[in-house]
Amino acid sequence: MAILGRRPEAAGPAHTVVAEPDVTVDVQLNAQRLFDDGARDRDERRQELGRDLVSAAYLRGDFVLSSGMRSSFYFDKYLFETKPGILRRVSNLLAEEIPPGIDRIAGTELGAVALAVALSLEMGLPFVIARKAPKGYSTSRAVEGELYPGERVVVVEDVISTGAQAILAANRLKEAGGEVVKVVAVIDREQGGLPAIAAAGYECSALFSLSELGL
Amino acid sequence: MSAQSTTHDGIWELLAAGGVTPEGDGPAPYRPLRAPSAATELVARFAKVAREAGADLVLVWDDLDQIVLGQLLAAQLGVGVARAYDADGLVAIRDDAPLEGRVLLVTDALRDPRTLAAMRGIVELRGSTVAGIAVLVATDELREAAGDAPLHALVEWGQRAGGAG
Numbered sequence: 001m002a003i004l005g006r007r008p009e010a011a012g013p014a015h016t017v018v019a020e021p022d023v024t025v026d027v028q029l030n031a032q033r034l035f036d037d038g039a040r041d042r043d044e045r046r047q048e049l050g051r052d053l054v055s056a057a058y059l060r061g062d063f064v065l066s067s068g069m070r071s072s073f074y075f076d077k078y079l080f081e082t083k084p085g086i087l088r089r090v091s092n093l094l095a096e097e098i099p100p101g102i103d104r105i106a107g108t109e110l111g112a113v114a115l116a117v118a119l120s121l122e123m124g125l126p127f128v129i130a131r132k133a134p135k136g137y138s139t140s141r142a143v144e145g146e147l148y149p150g151e152r153v154v155v156v157e158d159v160i161s162t163g164a165q166a167i168l169a170a171n172r173l174k175e176a177g178g179e180v181v182k183v184v185a186v187i188d189r190e191q192g193g194l195p196a197i198a199a200a201g202y203e204c205s206a207l208f209s210l211s212e213l214g215l
Numbered sequence: 216m217s218a219q220s221t222t223h224d225g226i227w228e229l230l231a232a233g234g235v236t237p238e239g240d241g242p243a244p245y246r247p248l249r250a251p252s253a254a255t256e257l258v259a260r261f262a263k264v265a266r267e268a269g270a271d272l273v274l275v276w277d278d279l280d281q282i283v284l285g286q287l288l289a290a291q292l293g294v295g296v297a298r299a300y301d302a303d304g305l306v307a308i309r310d311d312a313p314l315e316g317r318v319l320l321v322t323d324a325l326r327d328p329r330t331l332a333a334m335r336g337i338v339e340l341r342g343s344t345v346a347g348i349a350v351l352v353a354t355d356e357l358r359e360a361a362g363d364a365p366l367h368a369l370v371e372w373g374q375r376a377g378g379a380g
Contacts (some may be wrong), residue, residue, distance in 0.1 A: 062340060063340075064305065064306040064333060064336035064337045064340050065304060065305060065306065065333075065336075066301040066304050066305065066306055066329065067329050067333070068306075068328075068329045068330075068331070068332020068333040068335065068336050069332075069336070070336055070339075070340070074304070074305060077303070077304070078303075111303045111304065132301070158304075159304065161304075162329075164329060
């Protein structure tokens with residue numbers, strides 16, 4: 001049985017999708033994949049997931065990133081986070097990046113919330129949502145959900161560029177009483193984000209770098 | 216880079232009505248809603264500085280205080296206002312007024328260099344021209360972030376009376 005889906009519109013300026021996302025999901029094959037996932041080699045699963053991420057979410061065009069940088073490409077996280085077949089495999093691999101003894105997952109609004117939910121379900125851990133506060137004087141709560149003093153938290157991010165948003169979220173979680181143990185991301189754009197996060201005092205890793213994705 | 220400023224007579228008092236005092240390591244956020252009359256008077260003086268940019272449009276970051284500041288200034292300049300915002304990693308524009316012509320970036324002070332860079336980037340991406348950056352309180356960090364864009368500052372943080380300089 002085949003289920004056909006439609007590719008959603010992405011926000012921002014005009015763009016082109018480099019490759020058509022995998023919109024045809026063969027349910028039987030997917031079920032078999034899931035069954036086999038535990039036994040398959042991690043590298044093989046990573047490679048397959050990397051190809052699917054590029055196929056689903058890599059856009060070419062002329063973009064201005066929130067960091068202010070111009071870019072000829074953009075990873076639209078919503079194009080992979082909204083596909084359960086991809087999201088499930090992302091969270092499965094992200095779970096392997098989580099150190100032992102973690103109390104809570106944290107996802108930054110809005111893009112990483114779906115990742116936090118998926119990872120929360122994957123690992124059976126509760127999660128919180130870290131709000132953005134780009135001006136530093138937002139009146140909204142910094143952290144939505146329950147976070148208790150001293151809890152060991154992992155921040156999950158979708159795409160890391162400069163790392164500024166992840167650092168901001170980690171700092172706000174720290175201010176809220178959490179101990180940020182690590183920042184894990186799906187894609188590192190290799191624009192200084194991981195070193196910046198490390199320099200801010202947080203361990204960090206990403207499932208994929210751009211070069212690993214062949215971009 | 217150019218920078219113009221008016222005389223400081225009374226300006227710090229007007230700024231203080233909106234929460235910006237000369238004390239501290241840097242300017243606090245300006246909150247025009249705290250004292251609308253003072254804000255109107257302050258922006259009338261701000262407009263004398265900003266008018267030199269010859270802008271067709273004011274662009275602000277999509278934040279309430281910045282919007283109010285931009286609205287007051289745009290009214291003085293007789294131009295429209297557009298808002299830039301972070302659309303989950305991409306900079307986008309709420310097209311209240313079309314982003315075209317000479318665009319003046321307006322802010323109270325430097326909150327985040329990325330925000331200023333993002334506003335510049337989206338103006339250039341749309342094929343418009345950055346007419347300059349109009350700021351209530353200029354700092355060294357803002358000058359650095361402004362790069363070669365003409366700077367129109369109401370006051371300089373380093374020249375405040377009673378400040379560290």
